[in-house]
Amino acid sequence: MSMQTKHLDLLTKLSLDFGTKAVASLLEASTLWIKKFPNGSYVDWSQSMISHSLSQLNEHEPHWTFIAARIHLHDLYAKQRHSNIYTDFAAHTTRLVTLGLYDPILVERYSQEELRLIGNLITPERDKLFTYSALQMMMSNYITRDADNEPVELPQERWLIIAMILMQNETEKRLKKIAEAYWAMSHLYMTVELPTLLNAGKLQKQNNNKPTTFTSYLAVYHIDITKFLDSTIDDKVVYIPDLFMEQVESRGNWHLFDPHEVQAVMGYSLEDFYDEKKGAGSFREKYMACVQHPKLSKKTIFAIDLMKQIMHSQLTTGFPHLVYKDEINRKKTNKYAAVNDALHPNQSIHSSINLGRAVPAGVLERLITIQVRMLDNAIDLNAQSMPKDVHNRGLLLGTTGWHHLLALNKIRWESVEAVEFADELYENIAYLTISASMELAKEKGAYPLFKESDWYNGAYFEDRGYLSKSWQRLRANVALNGIRNASMTAIASLSSTATLAASTIGIEPIIQKCYLDEQLDSSIPIIAPDLSPETRWFYKSGYFIDQQWTLKQNAARQRHIDQCISLNLYVPNTIQAAELLVLHVSAWNSGLKMTGSIHAHTNSPYFLNTAISF
Structure with missing residues (x-):
């Protein structure tokens, strides 16, 4: 196909899909380019048309991100396999195994006939779901590449390879389960965590070119806490017991200890205890015994002064995250387990429901059923490197696209309706996730410590107020059949996977409706998803949002999430200490297990309504 024919074919398709008026400037730009470069290559024409499309992208014309993606796809198809695009999966997979690019397990566990059948699952039309930023990220960072760093894989093949790897050990209806996993990923109904997206099925593992970060943890009663807060460590977490927050509120004293001396x-170690009830428990008893012991040295300060130092560090560096250790441990499913087990999340792969796509499509039940299986299978595949996960089979099933979903439903962030929606939606997600894990337990067995857990005795359901008839039926089924995973739901802020899903980040509000994402060698425009005259007014910048409403949403959500929620707060750097303290006290009082980074902005007004309370 000549250059002239190829570009005319693509422009015709774009005109049909988006309308001639919507692509008018592209048609004009193409005509001018061809007149200027009559002998120019198709690749050069594509790059020029992509640049033109991205230059037109703004919050009033968001469709240009999809036009840019379609031009990029057309170029990719032509470069990689010409007329064989997505038609030769079995041969292509075998070829990449032979070249040492794919893991031999793909042809050892699957016959050629199975590969052929699996290849028939590919639906090229789903490539059109990518925004330009999502497609560029997929092709730049995650697609399999050869020795010359040239891509040898296309997006739908990446989804299918991930599905095959995660389902390789299934013994019943394996191809159907692969089909379900492919359906979930290729529709962008869910995302998978980056290492899986990056490495599944590849013989040579890649890295995502991001620097490794290490999280440092320290308790607020540690003798070195003030030095820790002043240190240059980037990613810091401080464990906060209820007693400290009580002393902050009452402006009381706080005592710091050397843990080695305490032992x-x-x-004993104070880290091994927590308050079993709000306001009472073994931690405060052990802590006060340390305070009163005449042979134990301590440093006494005002609790409010230490809290001010924490907040100052947050406003200048974004850290530390605050982890409310008592609340976390009170919600453990296996109460006898070591306290620190509840403070460090499971290491299995993270997967998120893309709320902005899955909820409007009405596919939550189908999606969560396959998603839980995918995560559970990943535990066994990662067993050698993550033995703790096999012990409790904990999952990290999260959500992304919350602000996207609110905008689609025309719900303001700062509203009672948003809080009620969060409560209802996340209860439904919890119900479906627990049901899916229970069904897996019927098939594969419960996790080893099930009969010593709050799942078995029903306390899990009682503590969360799950008393309806449907919940009681599920409780009875869990007691009878077991549950596959000790914990299942968690929320982290994963910006990269949100970009791939063409949605908003996690449970965060947007910062801007349209902005430039600075990459190593380029700047890629990002647009709020499904931006339109109808949704525009429901996309409010996080820096203009009253953060009390964010906390109210998260308090409603946390009841249904059995691990920590990484929640960031957005404030101006001129915020008064008293105002920021109100947010922290609200977060703690509302039963949150954790607050994430504090994002301070120089020129953003912040309207704190202290009359809003829990």
Whole structure:
């Protein structure tokens, strides 16, 4: 096909899909380019038309991100396999195994006939779901490449390879389960965590070119806490017991101890205890015993002064995250387990429901059923490197696209309706996730410590107020059949996977409706998803949102999430300490397990309504 024919074919398709008026400037730009470069290559024409499309992208014309993606796809198809695009999956997979690019397990576990049948699942039309930024990220960072760093894989093949790897050990209806996993990923109903997206099925593992970060943890009663807060460590977490927050509120004293001395004198570690009830428990008893012991040295300060230092560090660096250790441990499913087990999340792959696509499509039940299986299978595949996960089979099933979903439903962030929606939606997600794990337990067995858990005795359901008839039926089924996973739901802020899903980040509000994402060698425009005259007014920048409403949403959500929620707060750097303290006290009082980074902005007004309370 000549250059002239190829570009005319593509422009015709774009005109049909988007309308001639919507692509008018592209048609004009193409005509001018061809007149200027009559002998120019198709690749050069594509790059020029992509640049033109991205230059037109703004919050009033968001469709240009999809036009740019379609031009990029057309170029990719032509470069890689010409007329064989997406038609030769079995041969292509075998060829990449032979070249040492794909893991041999793909042809060892699957016959050629199975590969042929699996290849028939590919639906090229789903490539059209990508925005330009999503497609560029997929092709730049995650697609399999050869020794010359040239891509040898296309997006739908990446989804299918991930599905094959995760389902390789299934013994019943394996191809159907692969089809379901492919359906979930290729529709962008869910995302998978980056290492899986990056490495599944590849013989040579890649890295995502991001620097490794290490999280440092320290308790707020540690003798070195003030040095820790002043340190240059980037990613810091401080464990906060209820007693500290009580002393902050009452402007009381706080005592710091050397943990080695505590162990030597008292014979225990404070880290091993928590308050079993709000306002009472073994941690405060052990802590006060340390305070009163005449042979134990301590440093006494005002709790409010330490809290001010924490907040100052947050406003200048974004850290530390605050983890409310008592609340976390009170919600453990296996109460006898070590306290620290509840403070460090499971290491299995993270997967998120893309709320902005899955909820409007009405596919939550179908999606969560396959998603839980995918995550559970990943535990066994990662067993050698993550033995703890096999012990409790904990999952990290999260959500992304919350602000996207609110905008689609025309719900303002700062509203009672948003809080009620969060409560209802996340209860439904919890119900479906627990049901899916229970069904897996019927098939594959419960996790080893099930009969010593709050799942078995029903306390899990009672503590969360799950008392309706449907919940009681599920409770009875869990007691009878077991549950596959000790914990299942968690929320982290994963910006990269949100970009791939063409949605908003996690449970965060947007910062801007349209902005430039600075890459190593380029700037890619990002547009709020499904931006239109109808949704525009429901996309409010996080820096203009009253953060009390964010906390109210998260308090409603946290009841249904059995691990920590990484929630960031957006404030101006001129915020008064008293105002920021109100947010922290609200977060703690509302039963949150954790607050994430504080994002301070120089020129953004912040309207704090202290009359809003929990």
